[in-house]
Amino acid sequence: MKFGLKGKLAKKESRLEAIRDAHSVQGRTSHTYRMEDYLEVIYELIKEKGYASAVDISEYLNVSSPSVTKMMQRLDESGHLNYEKYRGIMLTDQGASVAKSMHERHNLLVEFLKMIGVKDEVANRDAEGIEHHLHPETLKKLEQFVKYWKKGKKANK
Amino acid sequence: MKFGLKGKLAKKESRLEAIRDAHSVQGRTSHTYRMEDYLEVIYELIKEKGYASAVDISEYLNVSSPSVTKMMQRLDESGHLNYEKYRGIMLTDQGASVAKSMHERHNLLVEFLKMIGVKDEVANRDAEGIEHHLHPETLKKLEQFVKYWKKGKKANK
DNA sequence: TATCAAAGTTAGCTTGGGCTAAACTAATAA
DNA sequence: TTATTAGTTTAGCCCAAGCTAACTTTGATA
Structure with a gap:
């Protein structure tokens, strides 16, 4: 599995354009x-x-x-x-289905945060804030990443 | 550097207690x-x-x-x-100072997200959502982690 | 110098989410 | 069965953030 080596072909956006894209309305989900x-x-x-x-x-x-x-x-x-x-x-x-999705995101986030050394309490709090803001793609990648990392850890323990 | 090996000594909280802690009011910052x-x-x-x-x-x-x-x-x-x-x-x-802090958080998050394979556009959008929710500790750990990972990449490129 | 368009502002409304005080229900104990 | 009370709901308010319509200011140009 490879991370961080994607082709750098994308048109380079200015920081402001990136911000605009991020704040452009885009199909919010009917719930807050x-x-x-x-x-x-x-x-x-x-x-x-x-x-x-x-x-x-x-x-x-x-x-x-x-x-x-x-x-x-x-x-x-x-x-x-x-x-x-x-x-x-x-x-x-x-x-x-919404609730379950939140539950899973939360678990994943906490697992990741603890993995990088964040204390339980803080991990929980931050996960609660972050979980609403994850694109499915991010979710998937993070999941793969956590799995990958755990395997590595196990390998040279 | 070690990640994910913290002593598992903390009193195990129920998920609901964790949620309560996360939502307990705690010194919000005078700005939204x-x-x-x-x-x-x-x-x-x-x-x-x-x-x-x-x-x-x-x-x-x-x-x-x-x-x-x-x-x-x-x-x-x-x-x-x-x-x-x-x-x-x-x-x-x-x-x-607030703005600069956001800028840095954003950069760090985008860097991390791209690192794990998230596409630029999505990384930007998610970073914009997440950046408000990071505890300083999380920030620090994430920073260390990204640095660590990059070093690793370089080492066996 | 007078005019007019673009930029900025005010007024007044909406919506989500929150609160307290007061009213209501339901379930238990007498 | 009635009275008490814990739990729930309603009424009526507040605030942040958004919007449109209407107004004001500024600055460029005829």
Whole structure:
């Protein structure tokens, strides 16, 4: 496997042009980063306790319960979960898929960060911030890279 | 140099606890991520053309000019730049320092991403998203790591 | 020097996400 | 069965950041 040796053929962009490209609107996903955070917590709660209550969500995201309620309504609206007042919360397939994706990104990022020597706590915090911003390609490459690195480590341990 | 071999002594946290820690409020920096974007563009504009005009900022950030004006007022307020209506924009030391930090983070991230095989365009876009979320420690480790890796590459080229 | 286009600004609105205070539900204990 | 209370929701607010429409300033040119 080769890294970092791609053909340098691309038209060289000025830094400003690169910034413009990066900030050009480009098919955002119908949900916000904050929604991803909520979905991730709900997913973990369901995995750990079987259900997700508003108090728990509010505790783990460090927000008030009215904020949770509001977001539940939005996520219901957007089809990420089925929500019935005073009853409960269930992830839809769509919601679960977003949540799972976040979960995996998080794991991968934490693994990588620890690998390069970042302390657990910081790794976790940074991963939580970064996970929303990864292009699928980046994800794939990072995955390959981590796998590759681990193999190497094992090889000369 | 060693990576990934830190003592595994830390108390093992549940995933939810980790999420809570990550989302616990913790000394945010008196400026927002969006401010960082503006400051970065202003910095690059000044480097490339000697000054930063509102139209340019608005073009490179893909926002309207009233949005730029508003943000200039805020950044003036917060001491990141000196702004005088219809006149011009100058970064203060504080503003320049934030901008420079973004610039460096961006460079480092792009370098790393390309290193693992991510295409330029994607690397740029992801870096732009990620750069706001890096703890100084992560930054330092990533830097060491990139340096280390490059050395390795050179060694067996 | 007067005019006019381009650049910048203000006014006033929208939206996402957050909060507190107050009202409501539901489930348990008496 | 009723009363209490923990949990949830509503109402009504705030703030950052965005937008369009309308206005002002500046500077170049006739």
